[in-house]
Amino acid sequence: MKIAKIETAEVNIPLVTPFKTALRTVETVNDIVVRITADDGQTGYGEAPPTAVITGETKGSVRCAIEEFIAPGLIGMEIENLDGIMRILHKSMVKNTSAKAAVDMAVYDLFAKSCGKPLYKVLGGCKGEIETDLTISVNGTEEMVRDSLRAIQQGFRILKIKVGKEGQKDVERIKSIRQAVGPDIKLRIDANQGWTAKDAVRIIRKLEDMGIDMDLVEQPVNAHDFEGMKLVTSQVQTPILADESVFSAMDAIHIIKERAADLINIKLMKTGGIYEALKVCAIAECYEVECMIGCMLESKIAVSAAAHLAAAKGIITRADLDGPSLCREDPYAGGPSFLGHRIIMNTEPGLGIFKVPVFGE
């Protein structure tokens, strides 16, 4: 089975409510999708969100990277030569990790289809189901409490609370949500780089002193502030998760060896896809550092690829794969079922997705 054609298109899906973090506010999932067609007519799908504030990519840069730099080197290659494809893909240009991820997942989709198995089984996994959290956007405290209670009514047992706007208000936000949801709901706190290291230590310690239990605090300080990450990790009890600080396997080695975080958030859009994400998993396994699998504002194609990786790897113990739950509609057919907090893996080969309307299917 050879790669015959690589196409891109744009998908636009409104969100249920605006998605707000310390870095940005977004109202729609407006991503680039990829279709790779093999010479026997089989298709593989991928997706890349233009998360300029995190990866530096835009819709235009993703399309240009795929069409002008990545695709030309891959046309005609045998899908069975997965290692060769990945080496060429990753050498095609530096950075542009979301563009690479979209092509990488479409290749893995086709590879798994050629094996006749769902991707997570090809990757050696056997988890048929995984649990995701749901993100609560950063807003006024009352609105965040309301959104948290609604999420619980929908069945979510883990909430990812966005903060990082104003230190004192963030303490109020987290305290009020904990009081409203009770002790059994897990709270993950994501500051999206919004605090200074000293702020972060003060805020987290204050919450700890009030007896407020947090599953983890994600990316408290600037992505490049390794010393800050190290300081926070060493000064608080709550586990610190590196998100924007870890893109590649080399970043993971650096963060882990420096003890600059307790946990790592793997996102295909940061690693450049499954191939590099597997290396991050291997490194994390060596050091027994647990990982979370996360997503950007992605629809079901990209989040399905992440779910397959999570279903395959034991070192991924947490999932923040709420992209499809944040979308108002699901335009695709097939793939894992996203039923609130439950993600049930597909039994069909590959990612399982078989209809992507923007390609006229």
Ligand SMILES: C[C@H](N)C(=O)N[C@@H](CCC(=O)O)C(=O)O
């Ligand atoms: C959507 C997911 N729950 C999430 O919060 N992802 C990112 C932010 C992604 C974005 O801005 O698109 C994160 O920081 O973990």
Ligand SMILES: [Mg+2]
């Ligand atoms: Mg994050």
